[in-house]
Amino acid sequence: MKIGRYTVTPIQFASFRLDGGCMFGSVPKNLWSKGIPADSENCIPLVCRSLVLQDGSRTFLIDVGIGDKWSEKQRAIYGIDLNSELQDGYKPSTVTDVILTHLHFDHAGGISYRDTAGALRLRYPSATVHLQAANWQQAQNPTPKDRASYLAENIDPLKEAKLMLCNGVVEIAPDIVVHRVDGHTPGQQWIEIRGDAAPLFFATDLIPTSHHLPLAFHMGYDVCAETLLKEKLHFLERAVAENALVVFQHDAATEAARVGINERGQFGVREKVPLSS
Numbered sequence: 001m002k003i004g005r006y007t008v009t010p011i012q013f014a015s016f017r018l019d020g021g022c023m024f025g026s027v028p029k030n031l032w033s034k035g036i037p038a039d040s041e042n043c044i045p046l047v048c049r050s051l052v053l054q055d056g057s058r059t060f061l062i063d064v065g066i067g068d069k070w071s072e073k074q075r076a077i078y079g080i081d082l083n084s085e086l087q088d089g090y091k092p093s094t095v096t097d098v099i100l101t102h103l104h105f106d107h108a109g110g111i112s113y114r115d116t117a118g119a120l121r122l123r124y125p126s127a128t129v130h131l132q133a134a135n136w137q138q139a140q141n142p143t144p145k146d147r148a149s150y151l152a153e154n155i156d157p158l159k160e161a162k163l164m165l166c167n168g169v170v171e172i173a174p175d176i177v178v179h180r181v182d183g184h185t186p187g188q189q190w191i192e193i194r195g196d197a198a199p200l201f202f203a204t205d206l207i208p209t210s211h212h213l214p215l216a217f218h219m220g221y222d223v224c225a226e227t228l229l230k231e232k233l234h235f236l237e238r239a240v241a242e243n244a245l246v247v248f249q250h251d252a253a254t255e256a257a258r259v260g261i262n263e264r265g266q267f268g269v270r271e272k273v274p275l276s277s
């Protein structure tokens with residue numbers, strides 16, 4: 001798919017699962033489970049979806065998946081199934097820029113790996129890594145609320161990377177604009193790719209799946225619900241007004257969609273759009 005100057009290719013690094021209750025916060029199960037049924041352990045299926053953006057000179061990778069530094073026990077708990085057949089066009093050595101939406105393990109786990117001696121290594125050693133300064137700070141001093149999501153094995157190796165820290169709304173490369181949002185975790189950033197007709201919005205954990213489009217459907221993991229709701233409303237109003245293509249990072253069934261307001265007055269999917277087309 002082409003968005004403006006960029007060829008956009010989705011990559012599904014892995015599938016995994018998380019507790020459905022945690023994923024929908026204060027929304028009762030009899031509401032959320034209609035859209036996304038839970039398994040026998042109350043978990044729902046999720047994926048780690050990334051995007052590759054290429055313009056002929058640079059190759060950007062938005063988020064790097066959950067990574068492979070997991071024990072057998074952790075793989076079972078999270079149901080981690082790594083994708084061994086990654087799409088064409090993806091070779092770690094060709095990535096010039098990594099954009100990390102935030103450093104939670106299901107977004108940044110693939111930034112490092114263990115070599116045969118067990119030492120941590122950067123997966124993209126020559127890439128520039130773009131991140132909000134506030135998230136870099138948060139990751140090194142997490143609160144009790146999201147400490148379990150920031151793992152030292154993903155944070156420490158980044159001290160050796162070419163880190164490009166930014167703050168707020170920044171055009172980090174031509175037609176790639178990052179937007180800081182703090183409700184999910186301080187210094188998260190969603191990504192806007194400007195297009196000719198309509199932009200692409202990579203929503204990250206502001207709206208992790210299409211089932212999280214209704215305003216009140218947000219995660220129990222969010223550190224500040226009130227902030228998140230304001231940020232989400234702003235995002236969705238823009239998405240509707242600009243006919244943006246919204247990409248859902250964790251949705252196993254719906255890669256992306258145009259969004260609208262349904263007959264109940266809620267935000268929802270207007271039209272699913274497969275990214276591979």
Ligand SMILES: [Zn+2]
Nearest residue numbers: 102104184205
């Ligand atoms: Zn997150």
